[in-house]
Amino acid sequence: MLKDEVNKALKVVQDGGIILYPTDTIWGIGCDATNTEAVKKIFALKQREESKSMIILLDTDAKLPSYIQDIPDVAYDLIEYAENPLTLVMPGAKNVSPALIAEDGSVGIRIANHPFCQQLIQRLRKPLVSTSANISGEPSPQYFAQVSDDIINGVDYVVDIDQHSTEIRKPSTIMRIEPNGGFQFIRR
Secondary structure, three states, X not given: OHHHHHHHHHHHHHOOOOEEEOOOOOOEEEOEOOOHHHHXXXXXXXXXXXXXXXXXXXXXXXXXXXXXXXXXXXXXXHHHHOOOOEEXXXXXXXXXXXXXXXXXXXXXXXXXXXXXXXXHHHHHXXXXXXXXXXXXXXXXXXXXHHOOHHHHHHOOEEOOOOOOOOOOOXXXXXXXXXXXXXXXXXXX
16 A cells, blocks of 8 residues: 555656655645756645745655755754654755755755655655645645645645544644754744
């Protein structure tokens, strides 16, 4: 079941499509983080300003150096010891779509802990975009049943995993880390 869904989603993402999928936090809309056309489809679907960046998911922190210029050592400690899903916003973004990089050169990255996300990212060999499955300004859905029809009908594929779960999941904690190791919370 999981393998079949990973295969179906992989094909859609490799072909430049966007998917609706479960994560270790809330349901997300995603695509290949290196494909600018696909990233722009997500901005259009969410009716979101392109100046508001979206995060990327990786399957392991070993891949961080491929997407961030200089990673402060504290980043690895924060990832290792975080009790809840943690998104780190770091400067020096590289090798992702320019549409995902903020004006200050930063990008938000989370190491996904969901088996579907991990397997899809491993197979894709690229980061996956992750943004909440809602129209900009509307509340983020806490589980699949709360995702609006506009979003469901607007993606190229809806992953058939965890759809019946009503477990309340919260968005990740977001921290900004500076190259000198200084950090601040953006969302707790």
